Amino acid sequence: MGDKQMTLDEFVGELSSGMTLGIGGWGSRRKPMAAVRAILRSDLSDLTVVSYGGPDVGLLCAAGKVAKVVYGFVTLDSIPTDPHFKAARQSGAVEAMEVDEGMFYLGLLAASQRVPFLPTRSGLGSDVLTVNPSLRTVRSPYDDGEELVAMPALHLDAAVVHVNRADAAGSGQILGPDPFFDELFLGAADRRFVTTEKLVPTRQLAEEGPIQTMCISRLLTDGVIETPGGAHFTACVPDYGRDEGFQREYVAAAGDPDAWAAFTERYLAADEESYQAATRVAADERAAARAAKEGA
């Protein structure tokens, strides 16, 4: 088996401006945030981001990396919307393709099956079809004659997902309760990258969890990057939950240009290791502030 290990910088080196990039996870859960942060530090631009959106979309919009977002929602889960994505949409800074989240799934599935579209009832009658005039319907060739939405394949130039464990050859293991659509993001993409909390020998995967947690096969991966804390501040159970305090700090900072500049300087300006260290300091500060308040 080949060794597919690489660094975050090597991952970024595989991307280019104008690409369509799929990002795994769901909302503020198991997002490949270390990979997103690496893109923030790069000179990449004009990306089309395809995502069950969370702070990945918000951060990339805030940094001016995005030309277009393809999504069914953008949410932080415990906070309903992402402030940067909201601002980008309201100012017209990004183009948008908003579809039903089931249509989105079928778009990835179609791309991974190499068919041009998949039929679905979802979308009929809604403004998804009017705000996306390129979407078409298709009539069943059988006696029922049903007219359904032809959800086009969402072909991706590259995709990145974050998993709990992986081996050097690119087999990925998701230990949390929901694998989301990560397998399909990889299946829909030309270049496929997996970031992982921990790189382990293949033999160890079976000790980490049952066979059904080993849901990303190396058939679907070109590169593996070990990034401990790589989903922070989104949830990556069972390794860690969402850092709600940090997420609130992210949202609060987004509301004010000076605060956002300070947030960027403190957390995002340097490399991933510096980010992880700075967020640990921030967590200690919040804990100390809480303790002081309770003691007062």
Added chain:
Amino acid sequence: MTETTDTGVTRAEYCAIACAEVFRGDGEVMASAFGTAPALGARLARLTFAPDLVLTDGDAALVDGAPPLGARPDELVFESHMPYRRVFDVVWSGRRNLIMMASQIDRTGNQNISAIGPWAHPKAQLVGVRGAPGNTVNHSTSYWVPNHSTRSFVEQVDVVSGVGYARAAAAGPSAERFHEIRRVVSNLGVFDFATPDKVMRLASVHPGVSVDDVVAATGFALVVPDDVPQTRLPTPEELDLLRNVLDPTSLRDREVSA
């Protein structure tokens, strides 16, 4: 201070009962419920008149029984794995009954959670259409609006996310085949579409609310029958379940206080 009627039943409890009624008579379907009153309603229905209802843990599992609001994972009894990819199988099979929320809802039952203002240049981008387009043409869908006003009950929603009756009819038989907007529950009353032209009708007012209150808070011509009943009282058993089993910390009063 929570206003109560002379029966001592709070507005939030009437809302929970009205949401529970949405699940009556469905048998073995997956109940999905967003918001506190819908979450309580689904659990209450499961514990009383809809014992075959299938509840989720809000994450990736189906659970046995009806756990209280805010139950810890170790208090849950899992009966099946239900990750999102499988949720879509259930949606598309129709074996689901859903109460979702609406930032805007209109006379023919269109719902909006996408954007306020024109979609191309929104005044306010909301969460996005999510699963609303697919839900509404695949299985029974109802809505919960905890802040009934002329801003939420509008003549025409800005972006049709969940599909109402007129839009489903215009889209043709494939859109109408499994379409049902069963009910709208708000903090003021219960609404359905049981009119010849499938427009919103006032089905009941919660005790303490007048028909005029509802009409004044609604931004379109609501169909108001000559006799508008009151939302039914919870039974003593239902009240006990709500107060002492499902929501002992009264989360319901934080969502609806009037």
